[in-house]
Amino acid sequence: MASVDPNSSISRKRKRPDPDSGLQIYTKETLVSGDLSDVQFSVGGDFGEAKLFKAHKYILSIRSPVFYAMFHGSMAESGPQVDIPDCMPDAFANMLSYLYTDTVENLTADNVVPTLRCADKYDLPQLATVCLEFVETRMNIGECLVTLERAVQWNADDIVEKCLRLVERHCDVIVQTEQFTAIAQDTLKMILQRSALAADEHDIYLAVERWAVEACKRSNLEPSGINRRAMLGDALCLVRFPLLNGVQLTAGPAKSGLLLDSELLNIFLHQNGGVPNQLPFSQERRSRSTAQRADQFKQVEEVFALSPAGSWWQPAILQWAGERGSLMWNATGMDGTVVAEQAVRVKDFLKGGQPLYHMTTLGPRAATYVKQHRTKHIVRFDTQEETECGLYQLLLHNSQVVAWKASKVG
Template sequence: MSQLTASPSASSLVQSDWGWQGRTAGIANRNKHLLATGEHSDIQFVVGRNRGTTQTFLAHKFVLSTGSQVFDRMFHGETPVQDNGSLDVPDATPEAFHNLLCYLYTDSVGNLNSHNVFDTLSCASKYKIQLLFDLCSDFIIASLNMDNCLTMLEKAEEVNAQRVIGKCLEILDASSAEILQSDRFLTVKKTTLDAVLRRSTLTADEFIVYTVAERWAKYACQVDKIPVSSKNRRAKLGRTLYFIRFPLMTDAQLANGPGETGLLTKDELCDVFRYKHAKTKRCIPFRAKPRSAPSRRAAPYRVPTQTPTG
């Protein structure tokens, strides 16, 4: 029985006519081709007007809609956006938006790095792509250390990246004395100062917590070019003052600390001393319970926003 075989020349001729679609293995690779070439695109994005550099990306509404609820509603919802074939994305960086498109087209991000990971995380949050949000969160968590945890914490709070926030706070709890006394802590936002000093799991001595609050308030006054008075320092601290557990400080620390600087009024100072030594404890506005060692049950500071929680 004879066996039918195709001649090499005939096979090459047929395959050359199959086009890139027939020669490209895997839907991810075919989508990658569409993203790179823009073939059959039906929407373009002008990205980065507010970020110093602008780039235009050609895309496909169907692909975007299958990967993002936001894009699906944007293009196919009850009131689809009037795009006229083009949409502005002014606040994203082109690099981060390209990472987002790569993920939607191929389920992978080839250019995620320390310079663009938070911008990519922000894009994932904006377009509600949970798996990309988680991937970025994992990348950040793997790079956390004592030197960068404050910066990462503040960036993570902006997009409510709860797992990143939690890991940053774990590092901060374990090394709170070193981190709180660093120059970087002087420049943290007020919300971050509150989030840190209110924690019951800090391992730093309470006198360090007090000293850090004093330094932060003094620096804030200097930045605003106002007198570094006790009144102005208290005003800068606001409710943060009541996160300092003054009853945990020794009498010498109280006398030589807030007793000398005037951060506490004379009445407040007397109330703290009386609370420490009187048999009958009167109610004071400062907590007296010792801060405990970090545990798995310690609740991280939560940012009240409606975004993914990677």
């Protein structure tokens, strides 16, 4: 029987290519020029005129299991063009840039949410992480409201929460921007419902007044007290008017007509005569969020801490302070002695294949750090068992990472 060439199409298996093979022949210039491309995408038809992108099936199949199934699965695309009407062209371009170069140069506040949606659609968790980090660390504060509304529109809950936390931390600046007066009423309510806004309630009230005036203008209405109340709707009840003093109330909502006389009387009587607050306005002061209290340590868990020499373990109480990827760890021994303390950016630290130690009451257990998936970190103990940890479930000592209380994936 004649032998079969192992490289022929007859003997070749439908197997996903090695992610590291052949990557060196693909560059940004190859993507831009479209040289040797074998597929064309028509993208964004649902949003207007579609845009065409040339690409290479091989590189897409290597980087994304969804593209691999698209081109090599049982129902593989066989035509020269693939229509993707539900992706925005800018977001699709960002995704292609990441697939070819591992970078995204044109990520903006306007397209970060559609780009995250592309990352989810084509199973690209690292691109999703890039999008989330952009919102946290690189996005202009004044642009976070634009991104927040886009995230709500696209049901991108991860980015919605990150944007709201940015609003909390920088509320005193954000409420002064023109973007604030342009947000939708539902977005305004979403912000006013937060109890950790870092701004004086009087400044929040003034910003709400400006928003109401601009809302009247957009609806071609006279900005009277009645019309401004109508534009605000139930968002008005989210302003904490009892926290304003008498001068602020008199010069503000009393003069502008935003509050009714009966409402003002009840607030004054409550503040000066001990009469119970019978109105829907909260009198609870807005507190600073945990992320804002960076100067305070928070007790987290009783753990086993690795000694500075890395040669023994001892029981300790772990505490942390800081925000996002910058954490200060303070592992205190049972006798009150500080075992270890250091500040470090987690994202500059964690890399695939990095050795870990797993702290349990039964003693340390070796593990390997796999990757970050959105806001969780994946850790593997063997080929059969993987766990995921939150950011604050990773303790760093002397350039070592220690994971504890990890929950099993799947």
